Amino acid sequence: MTGKKKTRNVVWIIVAVLVLGVLGGFGIKAYKDYQKEEARKKEAARIKKLQEQAKLNKDQISIEIRGTYNLKLNGAEGRVTWSSANGAIARVDEKGVVTGVSEGNTVVTATYLKKKYPVKVTVTMPRVMQDDGKKVVYLTFDDGPSPKTAQVLDILKNNGVHATFFVTGMDLKSADLMKRAVDEGNAVGAHTYTHDYKYVYSSENNYFDDLNKILKHIKDVTGKETKIIRFPGGSSNTISRKYSQGIMTKLTQEVLAKGYQYYDWNLSSGDAEWPAPSVESIVHQATNTKQTKVVLLMHDTNAKQTTVDALPQIIKFYKDNGYEFRTLDNSDIISHHHINN
Numbered sequence: 124m125t126g127k128k129k130t131r132n133v134v135w136i137i138v139a140v141l142v143l144g145v146l147g148g149f150g151i152k153a154y155k156d157y158q159k160e161e162a163r164k165k166e167a168a169r170i171k172k173l174q175e176q177a178k179l180n181k182d183q184i185s186i187e188i189r190g191t192y193n194l195k196l197n198g199a200e201g202r203v204t205w206s207s208a209n210g211a212i213a214r215v216d217e218k219g220v221v222t223g224v225s226e227g228n229t230v231v232t233a234t235y236l237k238k239k240y241p242v243k244v245t246v247t248m249p250r251v252m253q254d255d256g257k258k259v260v261y262l263t264f265d266d267g268p269s270p271k272t273a274q275v276l277d278i279l280k281n282n283g284v285h286a287t288f289f290v291t292g293m294d295l296k297s298a299d300l301m302k303r304a305v306d307e308g309n310a311v312g313a314h315t316y317t318h319d320y321k322y323v324y325s326s327e328n329n330y331f332d333d334l335n336k337i338l339k340h341i342k343d344v345t346g347k348e349t350k351i352i353r354f355p356g357g358s359s360n361t362i363s364r365k366y367s368q369g370i371m372t373k374l375t376q377e378v379l380a381k382g383y384q385y386y387d388w389n390l391s392s393g394d395a396e397w398p399a400p401s402v403e404s405i406v407h408q409a410t411n412t413k414q415t416k417v418v419l420l421m422h423d424t425n426a427k428q429t430t431v432d433a434l435p436q437i438i439k440f441y442k443d444n445g446y447e448f449r450t451l452d453n454s455d456i457i458s459h460h461h462i463n464n
């Protein structure tokens with residue numbers, strides 16, 4: 124062979140190898156794609172079968188506020204995640220346990236292998252709130268603890284009754300009285316750490332920073348967690364409009380969605396006035412009711428001596444009129460004001 128011919132042959136061989144290589148490559152790729160597609164179809168069929176096997180134990184439930192129902196996605200073999208469309212109406216935990224928060228309708232959804240399984244949830248008022256005629260009074264004290272709290276606790280103890288304290292971090296020297304209150308069977312709830320309207324109602328972040336601070340403070344001092352809240356000024360306050368439009372609407376929904384319950388009052392002792400009203404005035408306002416469920420607002424800051432002095436008469440009135448004294452931490456009574464901001 125001549126040198127030229129040799130070179131030509133080599134070129135042809137190289138071209139042939141390249142062509143075969145490319146074709147072979149395509150062939151392998153096509154085969155791999157085919158395999159992949161088959162595997163994908165098989166996997167999709169497997170997932171579809173699993174999804175079809177999974178069945179909700181209920182596709183519609185009705186529970187009371189604070190009532191629970193355990194939803195299950197029977198037949199599910201892998202991870203199921205649960206979510207609620209409106210946590211202010213019903214919450215759901217990672218095991219599918221639904222808890223009623225406030226009256227209304229919402230949807231709880233199980234998600235399994237990317238498929239959604241919706242459940243209609245209706246939350247109704249607890250039976251106890253549909254007036255059962257039973258008389259119950261909830262004595263509540265805001266803005267403490269303070270040195271006056273010790274006197275309040277003495278009076279409660281002497282009368283064998285309990286109250287609910289919505290506390291702040293304003294008087295840290297008196298903080299131990301929160302522990303005494305809990306140890307003696309009273310309930311402690313969060314009012315806010317600072318009680319500074321301007322701060323807590325300026326933003327949701329501020330409110331929750333403050334709330335977390337008071338909740339931690341309560342836990343640190345009493346050893347117990349609390350889930351009950353009272354908003355400064357009540358949920359119906361209008362002062363918050365000055366700092367953030369619509370904030371009470373958001374906060375009331377968010378605290379419920381986070382698993383807290385907030386309590387307003389349906390009777391005020393009027394003791395928030397300045398200067399402090401007389402004992403007679405406080406007793407009159409605190410007992411001027413025919414309601415069967417009374418959530419009574421009082422204050423136990425250091426300035427409220429007349430409240431302390433009025434308390435024995437207030438307790439006597441409710442005892443004489445056949446009321447049972449209860450605390451709000453495990454109560455079915457939910458006293459919510461109308462939201463005005």
Ligand SMILES: [Zn+2]
Nearest residue numbers: 265266355356
């Ligand atoms: Zn207050």
